[in-house]
Amino acid sequence: MSFFMLPAITDFDRLTTKVLVSSSVQIDGHPGGLFLIDFEQRKLEQLYTGDCRGFVQLPGQILIASHQRGMLRMNRNYHIEQTHNSAAGRDAHGMAILSSDIVLVAETKHNSIGCYKIRTLERIGEIRFHLSNNDELHLNDLWIDRSSLYVSMFTPHGKWREIPNKEAGCIVKLNGPEINPYTTTLIEPNRHIIKDQLSQPHSILMYNGQMAYCDSMLHRVITDRSTLQLKTFTRGLAVQDGVWFVGQSGRKSRPEALKHVPDTQVSGIHLYDSRDGKYGFLPIPARQIYQLSIFKSFN
Numbered sequence: 043m044s045f046f047m048l049p050a051i052t053d054f055d056r057l058t059t060k061v062l063v064s065s066s067v068q069i070d071g072h073p074g075g076l077f078l079i080d081f082e083q084r085k086l087e088q089l090y091t092g093d094c095r096g097f098v099q100l101p102g103q104i105l106i107a108s109h110q111r112g113m114l115r116m117n118r119n120y121h122i123e124q125t126h127n128s129a130a131g132r133d134a135h136g137m138a139i140l141s142s143d144i145v146l147v148a149e150t151k152h153n154s155i156g157c158y159k160i161r162t163l164e165r166i167g168e169i170r171f172h173l174s175n176n177d178e179l180h181l182n183d184l185w186i187d188r189s190s191l192y193v194s195m196f197t198p199h200g201k202w203r204e205i206p207n208k209e210a211g212c213i214v215k216l217n218g219p220e221i222n223p224y225t226t227t228l229i230e231p232n233r234h235i236i237k238d239q240l241s242q243p244h245s246i247l248m249y250n251g252q253m254a255y256c257d258s259m260l261h262r263v264i265t266d267r268s269t270l271q272l273k274t275f276t277r278g279l280a281v282q283d284g285v286w287f288v289g290q291s292g293r294k295s296r297p298e299a300l301k302h303v304p305d306t307q308v309s310g311i312h313l314y315d316s317r318d319g320k321y322g323f324l325p326i327p328a329r330q331i332y333q334l335s336i337f338k339s340f341n
Contacts, residue, residue: 046086048079051322054313057081059282060337062104063289063311064094065328076106076116077326078337079311086326089120095332096137096183098145100160102340107134107147113163118340126163129156136183136244136333138191144223148184148193151177155184155193157223169221170228172200179231183333185246189218194243194255198231211240213255245279245289245333254279256288263288270314278311278334288312289331290323 051057063077076090076097096107106114112130117123133151140146140157144166147156153172156165171193172178180196196202197210214234220227237243241259248254252266256276263270263279263286270286278289290310310325311334 046088046327048081048084048086048324048326050084051081051313051324053315053320054081054285054322057285057313059285059287061280061287061311062097062099062333062335062337063278063326063328063331064097064106064333066093066095066109066330066332074328074330076104077328079324079326090114090116090122095135096147097333097335098137098139099335099338100139105137105145105160105163107137109133113147113158115163124163128158128163128165132156133177135181138184138186140186140191140221140223146184146186146191146223148181150180150182151175153177153179153181155181155191167223167225168227169216170226171195171198171231173228174200178202180242183244183246185248187248189221191216191221192236192246192253193231194240194246195231196242198235209239209241209260211238211243211257213237213240213243213246213253244277247279247281249281254281268316272312276312278331280334280336282336284315284317286312286314286316287334288314289334291330 059081061079065074073091074093075088076094078087093108093110098105102118104116112127114122115124132149135148135150138146145158145160149156152175155169157167158165178200180202183194185192193214212235214231215236240257244258245256254265257264258277261272275291280287313322
């Protein structure tokens, strides 16, 4: 594992949070991986090197979704102890825990959510939003809240690449009876939209009774009560005790936005304290940040 010492962040020097950060493999050869940031120790540790987008934390382990390798199980010593190729080649993105037995994986290439057994990592069912096995909707992130499943996608209509910068994105909501992990279920996303007119949305979460998500190509984070406007592509979202952590993947941003961002800070994490308005930025050695999550100790 690699270690990096981090610079101090003005106004956040007493922060004790630990955050997991995933980064996908890049065409320029950057390997991607899973990182653990310890803000109190000002240390970044690379736990895994390789393609890594979605992940979920379970007692004593982390499950990772990799487009190249499929499903991976990391133990409390940060070693990969089990792999299963059932998700390989499906362009796996976000993940969510459905139950003590089942984990869901957004399979972007197939416009589906795969349902996997946590114990064996085998694929046992799917929720389909489109019949094509080519990426039509670019569904990406998942969030489970009580018995409801929330899914972000670039468009509910198909052919998202023909409208990459238009506000055609949405978030859809499925309720408990519509989520059967043991079979194939076909869902029409148009019938389930709860948020629309978004520009490449990602990173849904619920916090203090409100929904939050990244409206990525418009460089902002939206909650039910407010909007945080930033300058570059936002993806990856976490919050603890009123402090918001927002991933910045600057190299996916519009060129005009990057004119105002130093090269050393193109990729990193924004910190915003909603209690007093304090703001900071932490550059990290990754190209495309995907997911952020508050780290839960294995102990």
